[in-house]
Structure formats: structure tokens, C-alpha cells
Amino acid sequence: MRSLFVRLLTSSAVVAVCSITATAWLAASSTSGAIQREQGQTLASDAQINNTLLGYAARHPDWSGVAATVRDLAARNSRRIALTTEKGTLIADSAAAGTPLPSRVSAVVDPLAVDVTLVPGAAEDRIDPRAVGPFLLSDRDRTRLTKLAATYAGCMRRTRQTVQMTVSNTGRPSVTITGEEIPREPSPMPTPMTPCDAVSFNTPTRTEKAALKQLNLLVAKCLKGKSTERGSVSLDFTWVSKEKRPALPAAEPAQAISSCIVAARKEQLDPYVAPAAYLYIGSPAEAAGQRIPLPSIAGAALLVLVLTVGVSVMAARRLVGPVNALTHAARRMRDGDSSARVRIRTTGEISELATAFNEMSEHLQRMEEQRKAMVSDVSHELRTPLSNLRGWLEAAQDGVAELDPALIASLVEEILLLQHIVDDLQDLALADAGRLYLHLEPVCLGDLLDQVTTAHRGRAEAAGLTLTTEVTGAPTLIAAPVRLRQAIGNLVTNSLRYTPPGGHITLSARQDGDHVIIEVTDTGIGIRAEHLPHVFDRFWRAEKSRNRRTGGSGLGLAIVRDLAEAHGGTATVTSTPGVRTTFTLRLPSRP
Secondary structure: OHHHHHHHHHHHHHHHHHHHHHHHHHHHOOOHHHHHHHHHHHHHHHHHHHHHHHHHHHHOOOOOOOHHHHHHHHHHHOOOEEEEEOOOOEEEEOOOOOOOOOOOOOEEEOOOOOOOOOOOOOOOOOOOOOOOHHHOOOHHHHHHHHHHHHHHHHHHHHOOOOEEEEEOOOOOEEEEEOOOOOOOOOOOOOOOOOOOOOHHHHOOOHHHHHHHHHHHHHHHHHHOOOOOOOEEEOOOOOEEEOOOOOOOOOHHHHHHHHHHHHHHHHHHHHHHOOOOEEEEEOOOOOOOOOOOOHHHHHHHHHHHHHHHHHHHHHHHHHHHHHHHHHHHHHHHHHOOOOOOOOOOOOOOHHHHHHHHHHHHHHHHHHHHHHHHHHHHHHHHHHHHHHHHHHHHHHHHHOOOOOOOHHHHHHHHHHHHHHHHHHHHHHHHHHHHOOOOOOOOEEEEHHHHHHHHHHHHHHHHHHOOOEEEEEEOOOOEEEEOHHHHHHHHHHHHHHHHHHOOOOOEEEEEEEEEOOEEEEEEEEOOOOOOHHHHHHOOOOOOOOOOOOOHHHOOOOOHHHHHHHHHHHOOOEEEEEEEOOOEEEEEEEEEOOO
């Protein structure tokens, strides 16, 4: 006990000291490299949060449903995220209500004016490409254009061109040539080439035409008074001039047209995107760049050490006490006290160990009682026939009795009884040792029950009993026929012994799913309910006088149960005293 107690206490103290030392060293030696890595991760996290919210704003006309997105981003990045309007009204916040906002705005989320510091690759017009507004194609148009684009791409590949098909944010597919022309195999006969149709899927849809018309009206309104050049905006938002030469110098109209296209696009997209919002991103827990004062470290270390030692002492005492009790109980069991038990009030693994020990002790006690009862029962069963044999043989030796045929037949009957008891004991011993080998083969239950009936019909008729067989259907069974006949024969013998003259004994069999049910039913004296749990026990008889005229060796039904379990089945009994008793063997069709 002391050794275990000291080891637990020492181990806990060593672990506590090592933990305190490591924690103090890590806290006192924070490096700038960790801070730099955290800053890099913070910038990447800020960019990712801003990009996700930009995508939401580009696809929704307002911020009414952004709360779930904000909570998800906050959970994935372990950051506080809040959105407010430009006037300061709170839109969504991952923190609890009433929590003050961070001191400064992290970014302005506006899909029509993207922050280039967080989105370095943003377009020159600073319009988020995911903001498509009225140019968004319907599902029907997407499907149709995708099929036309795939047809065109296939045609281009047949002309030995390397192409790639992509889909824009509006849902419109595009096909581009990604490489040089693939060399064609020389052919003795030139093959005429049919030009591929690219017009069918490049033609604007009705939705796109309406959006382009609106956009061109806005551009024309903006250009009024700034440029006299005639033209229109195409699907790729570039200016297509209708004049062969401009009326103004080249740089001036181009700049005016470009500015008007951007302004018109923002005016057109404004109803389809969420309004600009201020984004607040809380900083992660900052690493302590300053060293922790040495007295604080020493005080914390001492406190942790005291707490660790105290908890370890309590835990060790609670652990050593039950272990000590288990040790004393084990020694009592070693000295022959099979009633040794451990009483522990704790819970957990020690309680489970004590419960397992008590169960083992109870099992050993039952086994010892069964062993003693077995020895007593075996000696009792063997004593009677041996006493009879010895008495008659001594009488014959002294000349008191004559070895006539009747006496010899009686002695042979006693010897056969001894042999029967020994054979039964050997079968039980083999079953207990797991060496009761079964030679399995397909069994015809109808023939097997007929064989058992034929073997016992003479005794049944002599006792004035009727013995019949009933087989329902054609039950299939793979079993050891010799052992199965032995089990059923023991049940029939038991029924013959306890059924009065004029009674009826029925052997039946039927299929029940994957199992076969074999029943032996008699109209005998029956078994009382309190005796049913002990029917299959070895050497058990309802009549405690143990008169052989009212029972056999007491091993037949125990052998029936062992044979049923050896086949992977069960043996049960039900009885109504004075009416009917049914022994049931439930065996798997394929053990």
C-alpha cells in the first residue's frame, strides 16, 4: 500500500513540476515569429471573411439574411464579426447583444466599390464580378446555352483545336482556344471542313438583351454632352463604336466612355446588391509579447504544486483503500474462505473491479458447492448397485445364495446400471470440457423419430401407453444423428417413467424459420412450477427420497440440455401438473 501511495504521489508531483516549468518557459519566452505568423493568419482570415460577405452582398438586394453567414464565419475563424450600416445601425453580430463594437472599422463591404487592399486582384472598375444583377440567366437559358456550347466545343475538337469551356457568374458558357492546332494525320483524300457554329450560343438571350438595352440607355444618358461618338456596350461590357473615326481626340472620348460604362453599371446593379456596410472584425487573443514577472510565475507554480499534491494524496488514499480490501479478500479466498466479499462504496473502475471480484467469489463458491454435491450424488448413485453386487456375491461365496440364472440376471442388471451411470458421467465430462464431438450430417427427422418410437414402443405397450409421431412439413436439419437420438430417447424414457397407464406420448417436429422444433409431450403427472427451473440439473429429483423406482440416475435430462447446447440450440420444459408436460428442443437448421 505504501509503495503504491508513494509512487502515485511522486508521479503526480513530478508531472506537476514539469508542467509548471514548461508552462512558465513558454509564457516567458514568447517570440516575434509566432506574432508574425498570427498576423499573417489574421490578414488571410480578414480577406476570406471580406470576400465571403462581398459574395453575399453581390447576390442579395439587402442584408436581411446575413446573420447565419456571419455566425458561421465567426465560428470557423474564431473571430468576432459584426456588420453595421453606414449610419451605424447594427445589421448582424456574432457576439452577444449589447457587446461594444471594436474600436475601428476593418473594411467597407460594398460589391460596387471593392476594397483593393483586401482584394488585390480586383477589377479596375472595382465591381465584384459576382454582382450580375439583371444579366443572371434563367435555368432554362443556362441549360440551352450549355448544350450549344458543348456542341461547338466538340466541333472545334474535331477540327483539331484544343479548347476549354467555362461558365461565367451570369451562367453563360464560353469556349476558348487554349493551345495550338493539333497536327492532323496525312490523308490521301482531302476532307472538306464544315465551319463550326459559334453564333448560336454567343447570341444574347432575351434577358441579356433587356439588360443591355437598359445599360445602353444609362450609358447614353451619361455620355450626353461628353462625347458624340455613336456605339453600344456589348455583353463583355466593352464599347463597340459605330463610327469609322471619332469626332474627338482618341484619349478623351475613350476615358469618358469608360467612366460612363462603370457609372451606368453601378447604377444598374444598385437595386440588385446589398448596400454598403461597415465590417468590424475582432482581433484574436493576442500573444503576450511581454514577459510575465518572475514572482507571479513562482506564486502560480507553488499554488499549482500544492493543489496537485493535495489532490494526489486524496486520490491515492481513495485508490489504495479498495486495493487493500481486495488484497485481504483475495488472501481469505486463498486460505479456503470461499465466502470472501469486498464492500466498496466508491464508483468507477475500482467499483467494477470489486464487483467482478465478488462475482468471481460467488461463482467459485457455487462451483465448490456443486462439486461437493456432485461427489455426494455420484457416490450415492454408485453405492446402491455396488452394495447389491457385493452382498449377493458375498452370499454366493459363503454358500448362502446360489448363483442361479435369476440371480445372475439381477447382477447383470446392476452392472448395466453402473455402466449406464458411468457412460452418462463421461458424456457430461466431455460436454463440460468442450470435447463432445458431433459428427454432423443431414438428418431426416421423420425417420429419426420413427427409430426412437420403434425402440421404445415395447416399453410403452408394456406400460399401457400410446406412443405416436407427428412431423409437420419437411423440416431440414444438420445434426449428429446418434447424439440427437440419445437426447430424444432420454426425453421419451423420462415420459415413460412419469406417465400413468392409459396415457399418451407424442413426438413431434416442425420447421420454425431457421430453427427446427422437436417436442416430446406426455399426459403424465406433470411438474410443479417451483421445480421447473431445476429439471435439467444433474442428479435432481422432485422426490427427495431418491428412490430409484420413482426416477433414474438423475443425469438424463442434464445430458439432453448439454447435447442441445452442443448443437447450438436450447432445451426447455413447460408443464401443467396432472394435464400435460412438453419438453422442447430448439435447434438451428445449420449449427
